[in-house]
Amino acid sequence: MIILILTHSYPDTINRWRGVFIQEQARALSKIHKIIVVYFKVDYAHLAPFSKYTFIKRKNDRITEYELTTARSFPVINQLKYLSNTYSFIKKEILRNYKIDIIHSHLSYPAGFLGTIIYKRKGIPDILTEHSTISKYSRSFIHKVCVKYTLKNSRGLACVSNALKKELSTVTDREISVIHNVIDIDKFKLAESHPDKVINIGFLGGLSNTNKGLDLLLKAVSILKNKDIVLHIGGKGTLLDSYHKMSEEIGISGNCRFYGEIPPEKVTDFYSKLNIFVLSSRYETFGIVVVEAMACGLPVIATKCGGPEEIITPSTGLLVSKDNAEELAEAIFFMSSKLKMYDRAAIRNYANDTFGQSAFLAKISSAYKNLMESLPR
Secondary structure: OEEEEEEOOOOOOOOOOOOHHHHHHHHHHOOOOEEEEEEEEEEEEEEOOOOOOEEEEEEEOOEEEEEEEEEEOOOOHHHHHHHHHHHHHHHHHHOOOOOOOEEEEEOHHHHHHHHHHHHHHHOOOEEEEEOOOHHHHOOOHHHHHHHHHHHHHOOEEEEOOHHHHHHHOOOOOOOOEEOOOOOOHHHOOOOOOOOOOOEEEEEEOOOOOOOOOHHHHHHHHHHHOOOOEEEEEEOOOOOHHHHHHHHHHOOOHHHEEEEEOOOHHHHHHHHHOOOEEEEOOOOEOOOHHHHHHHHOOOOEEEEOOEHHHHOOOOOOEEEEOOOOHHHHHHHHHHHHHOHHHOOHHHHHHHHHHHHOHHHHHHHHHHHHHHHHHOOOO
C-alpha cells in the first residue's frame, strides 16, 4: 500500500529531535509499505501574507519526504492560510501523482484535521494517531473546533498509551486503538556494565519548561549526598542555565555533567556511559527515552506520570511518585545497590519484543486492516 503520513512535527536540519518518534514510525512502515511524508510548518520569522508555499522533496529508499513551508501571515488569518496552503499542496502535488491507500495523520491539529477533511472530500480512509494531551489544543477557538471535528469524524483513531486513551475517552466515546511508539533496536547497542564504584545516572530531555522534572532529579541527587554519583544531563532549552545554577546552589555541581543537546547519532554513546536512566517527568503520554535506555540494557527509574506505567516492569526498573524528590532519591539508592539484579540482555530483549518494529508493525497492520474493512462497500 501507499501510506501518506501527515504531520507538523518531524525532524529537520534545525530541530533534529522534533517528532523523531513519528519518523521512526515512518521508517518501520517503509519495511512493508511505500511511505510519503508531508511535514508542514509556518515560517514565523518572515511576514509574507500573500506569498505561496515552498517545499523541498527528499527521497530515501521507500520513503519520500516533502517539507512544506508557509510564510507567516496576520493573526487568525495565519492559521487559515496555513491550512489552506497545506491542503492545496497535498491536492496538487500528492493526490495527483500518487494513488494513496491510507492517510495516517499524527496529532489532532493540524494534521488530523487535514487528514479528516481529505477523507471527507476524497474518500481516502484516514487514521489519526494522537501523541499529546488534548489540553494542548485549547489555545484558541479555531483549535478547539478543529480538534472536536477531527475526533468525531476521522475514520480511525489511535493513541500511544492507555493513559492517553483514558484522557481522550473523556472527550470522545469512539473506539480508540493503543499503538505504542516504536524503536529500531539495531540503532542501539547493549551498554557494558561499569565495574567501578561510581554510579552514572542519565537524564535526557528538553529543558524549555519544567515538565521533564530535572529540578526533582537534581534535588534527589543532593539528598543522597554521595560523591560517587555522577549525573549525566543531555538536553537544551531556555532553562538550561537555571539548572546549571541550581546544581551549584544545592552543592552538587561537581556531580553533574551538562552535555547540551545530544545529536541523534550520538545518543547510544550517551546511554553507554550509564548504569541507570531516570525519567523524572511530571507528565508523559509515552516516554520514548525510557524504551531507548532499555534497548541499551539499562534499568530505568521513572515517575508515575502517564506512559511509563505501561512500559516499566519489576524486572526492568522502578516506578516512583511524581513530584517527590525523596522517593526518587530512595529509588536511586536502592537501584544503585542492586544493579546486579537487573539482566541487561533481558531488558534489551523486552524492549525489542514489546516496542520493536515487529511488534509495532503487527499492531499498525491490524489497525489498517480494520480501517479498510470498515469502509462502506
